[in-house]
Amino acid sequence: MGTSLPTESSEVNRKRAAKAVIPFLALGLFDLALILGWGMDPLWGFAILPPILFISVLAWIGFKSGFITENAEHAEQSD
Numbered sequence: 001m002g003t004s005l006p007t008e009s010s011e012v013n014r015k016r017a018a019k020a021v022i023p024f025l026a027l028g029l030f031d032l033a034l035i036l037g038w039g040m041d042p043l044w045g046f047a048i049l050p051p052i053l054f055i056s057v058l059a060w061i062g063f064k065s066g067f068i069t070e071n072a073e074h075a076e077q078s079d
Contacts, residue, residue: 017063021056028052 032052036045061067 013064013066017060020063021060024059025052025056028056 028048029052032045032048035048036042
């Protein structure tokens with residue numbers, strides 16, 4: 001029931017999570033730069049940026065905690 005202390009594996013999980021999420025975050029930010037570069041209203045930047053950041057953080061938490069790999073292993077076993 002207690003929280004686990006940070007270990008070397010949790011640092012590795014954070015790095016793996018960052019490696020998995022960075023391409024999607026970069027793609028979202030590149031899309032935002034294209035939209036603003038095309039001369040769209042800057043208000044679109046405020047409308048698009050929060051979902052990009054929210055989903056990136058949510059994915060990072062999922063990868064870091066092992067939730068995604070645990071569910072992938074469970075799905076493979078049930079087939």
